[in-house]
Amino acid sequence: MEDSDNSTPSITSLNCPVPLPHNQRIVLSHGSGGKRTYDLVKKVFLSNFETFETSSLNDSAILPIFGKNIALTTDSHVVSPLFFPGGDIGRLAVCGTVNDLAMVGATPVFLTAGFILEEGLEIRVLEKIVSSMHTAALESGVKIIAGDTKVVQKNKADGLYITTSGFGIIPDGITIRGDLAKPGDIVIVSGSIGEHGVAVLTARGELGFDSDVLSDVSPLNDLVAKMISATKEIHVLRDPTRGGLATTLNEIAQQSAVNITIYENRLVVKENVRATCEFLGFDPLYIANEGKLIAIIPPQHSESILRVMHNHPYGKEAAIIGEVKTAPEGRVLLKTNLGSTQILDMLSGELLPRIC
Amino acid sequence: MEDSDNSTPSITSLNCPVPLPHNQRIVLSHGSGGKRTYDLVKKVFLSNFETFETSSLNDSAILPIFGKNIALTTDSHVVSPLFFPGGDIGRLAVCGTVNDLAMVGATPVFLTAGFILEEGLEIRVLEKIVSSMHTAALESGVKIIAGDTKVVQKNKADGLYITTSGFGIIPDGITIRGDLAKPGDIVIVSGSIGEHGVAVLTARGELGFDSDVLSDVSPLNDLVAKMISATKEIHVLRDPTRGGLATTLNEIAQQSAVNITIYENRLVVKENVRATCEFLGFDPLYIANEGKLIAIIPPQHSESILRVMHNHPYGKEAAIIGEVKTAPEGRVLLKTNLGSTQILDMLSGELLPRIC
Numbered sequence: 086m087e088d089s090d091n092s093t094p095s096i097t098s099l100n101c102p103v104p105l106p107h108n109q110r111i112v113l114s115h116g117s118g119g120k121r122t123y124d125l126v127k128k129v130f131l132s133n134f135e136t137f138e139t140s141s142l143n144d145s146a147i148l149p150i151f152g153k154n155i156a157l158t159t160d161s162h163v164v165s166p167l168f169f170p171g172g173d174i175g176r177l178a179v180c181g182t183v184n185d186l187a188m189v190g191a192t193p194v195f196l197t198a199g200f201i202l203e204e205g206l207e208i209r210v211l212e213k214i215v216s217s218m219h220t221a222a223l224e225s226g227v228k229i230i231a232g233d234t235k236v237v238q239k240n241k242a243d244g245l246y247i248t249t250s251g252f253g254i255i256p257d258g259i260t261i262r263g264d265l266a267k268p269g270d271i272v273i274v275s276g277s278i279g280e281h282g283v284a285v286l287t288a289r290g291e292l293g294f295d296s297d298v299l300s301d302v303s304p305l306n307d308l309v310a311k312m313i314s315a316t317k318e319i320h321v322l323r324d325p326t327r328g329g330l331a332t333t334l335n336e337i338a339q340q341s342a343v344n345i346t347i348y349e350n351r352l353v354v355k356e357n358v359r360a361t362c363e364f365l366g367f368d369p370l371y372i373a374n375e376g377k378l379i380a381i382i383p384p385q386h387s388e389s390i391l392r393v394m395h396n397h398p399y400g401k402e403a404a405i406i407g408e409v410k411t412a413p414e415g416r417v418l419l420k421t422n423l424g425s426t427q428i429l430d431m432l433s434g435e436l437l438p439r440i441c
Numbered sequence: 442m443e444d445s446d447n448s449t450p451s452i453t454s455l456n457c458p459v460p461l462p463h464n465q466r467i468v469l470s471h472g473s474g475g476k477r478t479y480d481l482v483k484k485v486f487l488s489n490f491e492t493f494e495t496s497s498l499n500d501s502a503i504l505p506i507f508g509k510n511i512a513l514t515t516d517s518h519v520v521s522p523l524f525f526p527g528g529d530i531g532r533l534a535v536c537g538t539v540n541d542l543a544m545v546g547a548t549p550v551f552l553t554a555g556f557i558l559e560e561g562l563e564i565r566v567l568e569k570i571v572s573s574m575h576t577a578a579l580e581s582g583v584k585i586i587a588g589d590t591k592v593v594q595k596n597k598a599d600g601l602y603i604t605t606s607g608f609g610i611i612p613d614g615i616t617i618r619g620d621l622a623k624p625g626d627i628v629i630v631s632g633s634i635g636e637h638g639v640a641v642l643t644a645r646g647e648l649g650f651d652s653d654v655l656s657d658v659s660p661l662n663d664l665v666a667k668m669i670s671a672t673k674e675i676h677v678l679r680d681p682t683r684g685g686l687a688t689t690l691n692e693i694a695q696q697s698a699v700n701i702t703i704y705e706n707r708l709v710v711k712e713n714v715r716a717t718c719e720f721l722g723f724d725p726l727y728i729a730n731e732g733k734l735i736a737i738i739p740p741q742h743s744e745s746i747l748r749v750m751h752n753h754p755y756g757k758e759a760a761i762i763g764e765v766k767t768a769p770e771g772r773v774l775l776k777t778n779l780g781s782t783q784i785l786d787m788l789s790g791e792l793l794p795r796i797c
Contacts, residue, residue: 116593133585197513243593243597
């Protein structure tokens with residue numbers, strides 16, 4: 086940024102800005118969850134908030150208090166459309182925050198919800214979404230205990246946005262973080278990938294064809310609790326949302342300074358997801374999931390973990406998809422079905438805006 | 442609502458709704474903080490979230506955990522414009538949440554922040570706002586420890602919205618709630634009223650004239666800590682934001698099932714606020730404040746509380762403005778300078794949209 090003046094600008098200067106180059110304005114890809122989000126967070130937020138955690142780092146902040154570790158997290162939800170096959174923004178808002186807590190091993194306890202409503206929104210739509218949040222909260226065992234409602238004029242929002250924040254308690258002896266992957270660990274994914282993104286895309290009605298893909302949006306806290314009961318020695322948990330499996334694995338590889346190598350033939354991609362992605366030129370590895378997790382654990386626990394996962398409705402198709410190695414550090418490699426090795430990068434542009 | 446079907450609607454039915462009467466859609470006054478907000482919260486949220494707390498009830502949810510009471514709260518901020526005399530959306534987002542925690546007697550500890558950014562927003566604007574949040578967090582002694590960033594297309598937001606959530610710890614022996622006002626208690630306000638609303642209105646440039654009113658947006662947690670050190674016997678604390686002093690006093694009168702009688706000649710309204718309000722036909726009693734509090738306490742503590750308040754930069758003009766009586770229950774009365782008694786109702790329509 087050329088303007089290094091930190092004083093509050095006059096309103097005049099903000100209303101009549103000098104035209105700025107493209108790279109000095111927010112673009113959709115800043116919200117993709119990929120490289121541009123990461124860069125924005127680093128540039129704008131980390132310099133101001135020393136301990137600022139975002140989905141690019143850990144899913145929740147872990148904080149010691151009263152001799153325990155608690156987890157706090159927040160997520161704004163702007164998915165379009167509000168209803169999509171398999172879910173809606175309300176279920177997404179609850180599950181997204183529950184899962185962010187679960188990914189540091191926390192038991193989710195309380196949620197808060199801030200609503201930004203667009204003038205003209207039908208109250209019955211709001212009621213259906215709030216009812217869906219209630220159902221998801223019951224399923225996850227969390228209580229929604231505080232809320233706020235703001236209304237903005239028409240065309241200053243898109244129906245409604247929901248920001249959920251979560252409070253959870255981390256059981257004693259549990260330390261699960263993105264920087265704890267160790268060479269020799271195995272990489273497990275809890276099921277098939279790419280469904281949420283494809284379901285939302287289909288719901289937009291822009292494909293020119295229908296698909297029967299349902300979003301996988303689900304609360305994963307009970308699955309995580311079962312996994313922790315099998316072994317406390319889980320190094321990393323992460324839900325591959327925006328940016329998909331490939332981007333999330335890259336974040337872990339960078340945070341842990343390791344290589345992660347995965348095998349194409351181990352990935353589960355449902356036929357309808359594969360077909361839609363092929364048609365559109367998308368790679369399921371970069372499509373958002375909302376009910377899947379990546380677990381990185383020492384190999385000796387793979388059998389016990391997979392056993393509890395396979396017995397859980399949200400882990401039935403769990404599989405070992407790869408392993409952690411020392412080099413090339415910070416990189417993710419994909420061994421393809423044809424036997425070649427590809428570098429799997431972070432998502433760099435914007436694949437699907439407003440997917441969550 | 443005529444449609445009592447609770448199943449998820451088909452996307453088609455949502456995209457092509459039957460035209461609804463005005464009272465079945467969200468209108469700006471649903472966000473005013475007045476009667477319509479209260480009705481919406483009761484109708485939509487309280488039926489789904491049993492312990493849902495909103496600014497219409499208490500400012501924060503109070504929850505027992507680890508043998509302590511913690512406070513959790515959330516607030517979405519949609520103020521327009523983003524910068525106004527005396528503050529900006531960043532300072533507002535931090536102070537609003539800090540104050541909601543302080544109003545239940547909690548020491549604010551951690552905040553989270555969810556950003557919804559409009560495509561095209563200048564990154565330098567975002568940087569100035571985040572820097573302002575940092576300054577306000579330092580002043581309040583809170584840490585912003587988690588965040589999230591989403592981007593929506595142009596005309597799907599208005600620059601940016603910030604949802605802040607807060608975590609605080611309530612000192613042992615402190616119980617401050619909106620339903621604890623007792624007949625005989627006195628009502629204190631910490632200073633002059635109406636500044637924030639008038640400052641934001643001026644910044645919109647729609648008045649046809651300038652005013653030199655500055656928003657009072659400030660963190661009140663240190664003031665509250667000093668008040669608690671003077672006496673633990675504070676019954677009610679509340680910051681009169683949306684809907685102003687009159688609406689907030691009505692909420693307290695209803696929650697506590699008491700009458701609150703205030704005296705016009707005890708209220709402090711700065712001359713520039715008074716002049717602007719007179720010109721526009723507004724009543725300062727209904728204008729939002731962002732750095733003032735109402736305290737309701739037993740009369741024997743008034744001297745010690747006022748002493749610490751008068752020694753604090755945010756309580757210098759604190760004054761006793763009224764008292765709590767038994768009847769008429771749930772009502773607020775204003776004794777005017779002319780000697781008459783008026784019923785002071787809640788804000789019923791929308792006075793100033795997007796004031797916070």
